[in-house]
Amino acid sequence: MINEVNVKQKIRVRILSYALLFFSTLVIYSIAQAISLLLKNYELSSMYISFCAGFILFTPLVSLLLHPLIFTDMLNKGRLQLSILMANFGLVFVVQCLFFLIWITDAIVVYSLYVDQNSFLAKSFSIANESHGNLSVEFYWANLFLAWFFAFLSLILGVMPCLIARIDNQGVVNNFVASCTFAKQCKVPFSLAALCLAMGVVIPLLYTEYMFLLVFPLVLVSVFLYLSNLYLSHK
Numbered sequence: 001m002i003n004e005v006n007v008k009q010k011i012r013v014r015i016l017s018y019a020l021l022f023f024s025t026l027v028i029y030s031i032a033q034a035i036s037l038l039l040k041n042y043e044l045s046s047m048y049i050s051f052c053a054g055f056i057l058f059t060p061l062v063s064l065l066l067h068p069l070i071f072t073d074m075l076n077k078g079r080l081q082l083s084i085l086m087a088n089f090g091l092v093f094v095v096q097c098l099f100f101l102i103w104i105t106d107a108i109v110v111y112s113l114y115v116d117q118n119s120f121l122a123k124s125f126s127i128a129n130e131s132h133g134n135l136s137v138e139f140y141w142a143n144l145f146l147a148w149f150f151a152f153l154s155l156i157l158g159v160m161p162c163l164i165a166r167i168d169n170q171g172v173v174n175n176f177v178a179s180c181t182f183a184k185q186c187k188v189p190f191s192l193a194a195l196c197l198a199m200g201v202v203i204p205l206l207y208t209e210y211m212f213l214l215v216f217p218l219v220l221v222s223v224f225l226y227l228s229n230l231y232l233s234h235k
Contacts, residue, residue, distance in 0.1 A: 060158025
């Protein structure tokens with residue numbers, strides 16, 4: 001009877017986690033579409049890729065919704081105190097928002113200087129209209145690289161510290177140290193996971209908008225479970 005109750009509870013937790021993940025995906029998609037429409041109105045569509053890359057920085061917050069999925073058979077070990085969760089959530093939120101603001105500010109300057117010197121942004125921020133050439137292709141590939149780099153940072157500084165806190169909390173600072181140490185030991189898996197995450201966000205938003213609602217949750221769940229199993233296997 002107890003086992004039956006536990007099974008039902010696990011199913012409810014899984015359903016709730018997936019439902020919240022889909023809702024978060026829908027929110028990100030809605031924000032992306034609003035930004036895309038706004039950029040089109042100001043003839044800045046080519047800058048949309050910068051925002052797509054920036055959205056990756058918020059994936060650690062979304063990944064917190066998946067924590068119950070990795071402890072369906074580890075109930076005693078998986079009970080995370082609310083204070084631990086909130087401490088990690090607060091720190092990750094501040095770091096990710098700071099990174100996002102810095103990136104978007106730099107992206108505006110770079111776009112205005114090297115892609116479209118006559119854009120609305122260049123005029124608004126009084127950026128000098130000097131001849132730097134059109135580097136729109138380079139801007140595109142640079143953003144794809146930064147998408148991977150942001151995904152890599154998000155996994156190390158956002159996803160893994162909270163995941164380690166869930167498995168074996170060592171304090172906020174030590175969780176970050178443990179995450180960096182683990183990432184150093186598993187460079188290739190982290191690089192591939194970051195690549196999958198980056199492509200799962202940027203490519204659907206750029207070329208197949210509605211597919212983002214399916215691709216992003218699948219990629220994030222796969223990457224999250226892969227890293228959690230990898231970490232557990234190294235403990």
